[in-house]
Amino acid sequence: MPELLLELFSEEIPARFQRRAAEDLRKAVTNALVDAGLVYEGAKAFATPRRLALTVTGLPVRSPDTREEKKGPKVGAPQPAIDGFLRAAGLQSIDQAQVQSDPKKGDFYLAQINKPGADAIALLSAILPKVLTDFPWAKSMRWGTGSFNWVRPLRAITATFGSETEDPVVIPFTANDVQSGQTTFGHRFLAPQAIPVRRFDDYVTALERAKVVLDIDRRKDIIRSEAEHLAFAQGLSLINDEGLLEEVAGLVEWPVVMMGTFDPDFLKLPEEVIIATIRANQKCFCLRDKSGKLAPNFIITANTVATDGGAIITAGNERVIRARLSDAAFFYNGDLATPLEHSIPKLEDSIFHAKLGTQFARVERLVKLAGEIAPQVGADPERAKRAAMLAKADLSTGMVGEFPELQGLMGRYYASAQGEPADISTAIEMHYKPLGPTDQVPTEPTSIAVALADKLDLLTGFWAIDEKPTGSRDPFALRRAALGVIRIITENGLRFPLQVEPDLLSFFHDRLKVSLRDAGARHDLVDAVLSSDSTDILQITQRAEALSTLLSSADGQNLLAGYKRAANILAAEEKKDGKNYRGTVDQGLLQGSEETALAFAVDAVNAAVASHVAADDYKGAMAELATLRAPVDAFFEAVLVNDSNPDVRANRLNLLARLRNTMHLVADFSKIAG
């Protein structure tokens, strides 16, 4: 069966767009094929710095003929309705329509529309230019005299169609002033000649010969394995960096991996600084020695095979890295020579947010807040205040100015270098954490106090100026901050009631629900333990856990069934009687052993549950509730609630109400499904 080969050859496509663009190309073309009635067997897309390529296999030569029936108006309908039908069905006159009889509706017109299939090549030559015109680039541009948009100038198009046994045909179309054909080009330097292309198979082989590896994942594998090989030969190991690997694979068509070295004297710098310098500026990989220490070596991925074996390329890269590390050392030593406190006044020049003032004002708020939070999380208020005061000082250091991603970390280095106590320097780094659901959570009290202060100040501040996240828009990462607070509280087992405005509290509740759900909790259980005024995150989590444990036991399940039965009866009878039963049981009216047994059991459990809850022992409380299963089952087995004696009936309804109230001490069981 015929296959399609499409290649869009351009100037260098930014690395970060390539994978996505290949996927977008595959989707756009295959969707359009299906819409045009061209079913296919398989499609795969590829990207290199200079090309997007797509192969679609198992295509038909023509789209199938189709036959469609279109119902028209009734016979004798007004002329405008008839005319509209003729237009819609593409008929010249009403004689061309059939008349169909319907026992209910009477006679009406019916048009048979036969659509003959179309030639795949003709369809493709209409589809492909449209795919190019509508391509969803995040950022695109014009060039020369054209008005066409592409990510960078589009220079050639290969578009062929045909089966294995025949010479494929070019699908004719133009985009801008580029005419489709069957000529591509190899590696920019190693094989720049034009290459005639027929089908995907010979295309891939020809490119490979012309020093182009089409598949980004293969380029990644080559880079990774050659880098590991070079590292191994020197007794070193590669520091894995998936993001960098993906980027580097998008910068080369023919990866050539080499090792360079730098002066070991630079190893006096914090390793994070060295890695950030080499990674961000040079897009090179770093290495470790056997003991896990950073090695004075790095891995270069060049895009060419140099005639001197790469000596000049390596030397050039080493030269740049030497200059960059000298810069970094200059910043680092300059920063070290200045006490962190001296950097704080400079924060007055740095705007945190136009409506929320400077970073300096923020630090003042953090100091106050951290001092208030400290006693609640077992931290020394003075230590927490000191840490908060220094927490943002590194923002005005040279190193963080150069590498913003090192914020916090540099503060820690500089603080410990100037002799700050360990908990304070740790807090400077850890107060930003956790940055995501898998990031480390601060565990030391001083760090916890500052981390909570940082996030709560952020949230209350943006709430105060009404800059809340909406939909997918969360430019200040407020969701992350709220989740951070939740994780700090729950993972450290903190009793830390959130004293925030109701709207922000409900934002926390939403985040908590998401996080509990992500952790596998049933959402109805979360609802059952959460009320709009719950401020104690830890308690909510513990209740949800305990409830989940209870309901996973047979006792729990049966108790829930009993509860539902009681609640249903109560609801019906309360509605009938127009009153609520409060749960005040008259022991004198209890009849029979099952009813008496339940009344006494509920009494005992109520007291026990209340004391467990007071002690935050939700497991204990749930275990107590579980003991109600047998008396509840026995009660419903033996007793008819709606007794003919109204006093007995009312007393039984009160007993059920007392059961309900008792269970509600722990959770709102009415919200639980099943």
Add this chain to the structure above:
Amino acid sequence: MTNRPPHLDPKNSFQGLILTLQNFWAAQGCVILQPYDMQMGAGTFHTATTLRALGPRPWKAAYVQPSRRPKDGRYGENPNRLQHYYQFQVILKPSPPNIQDLYLQSLAEIGLDSALHDIRFVEDDWESPTLGAWGLGWECWCDGMEVSQFTYFQQVAGFECSPVPGEITYGLERLAMYVQGVENVYDLNFNGGTGDDRVSYGDVFLQNEQESSKYNFEVANTEVLFRHFADAENECRAILEKSAEGNRHTMAIPAYEQVIKASHNFNLLDARGAISVTERQSYILRIRELAKSCGEAWLQTEGGSAA
């Protein structure tokens, strides 16, 4: 590569590098201009780029532009940073289909042969907030070092560029240091001379860096600079007012020169730390507004409109 005497070989000579680039781009039909006679932060500010980028007329030019970055001054003590350095600027409008190849040929001319060097086009989107200009392109890497900026201008002074100019900017000192293999800019051989005839970059510019750094950072009178800024702003508007005659303009260039002045004064004030972060944005916006008005005026002159 052409046969040239050793004193003009970019490997030995800073001016040889400049002359090689000039000859190369002259051969591509560019007009070789001399530097604009005003202080500016980058070659882009030259009217041959900003103004000529606008409007329908084709234009090909190449020139050296001394670029002033007062904040980058290091009193001549840093081997890589200068407050005054040279950019070599090429503008080709409309950008020709072989513009990347031409650029690579120019690198080969100055001794960066792609058979020995790893040359890469790495994504870099260019934006000049003061000029209201942006474009897409790359920084060009040679063996991991950025040696040029390559930009397809999309907008200048807030107006769409049509046709689209391609702009190539070479950082001459950095390029020369790599080609000559020196680690310190002041050690560059300027004239290609040997022995007593050798003149270094330091011989020419070290004193200038020392003196200008001191002036920029310590001495420049901020009160006067603020006044100059306001003067330039007012003068620009006054010129534009008198420039308008019906739907034509007669003084777009003199008005734009005031934008260049305002911008340089802003850079000096910035180096003196006289502009706070909050005010910074508003100064940039003020310059941009001027630039936009000048761009608009230019489009109503002969050079900026269809023949």
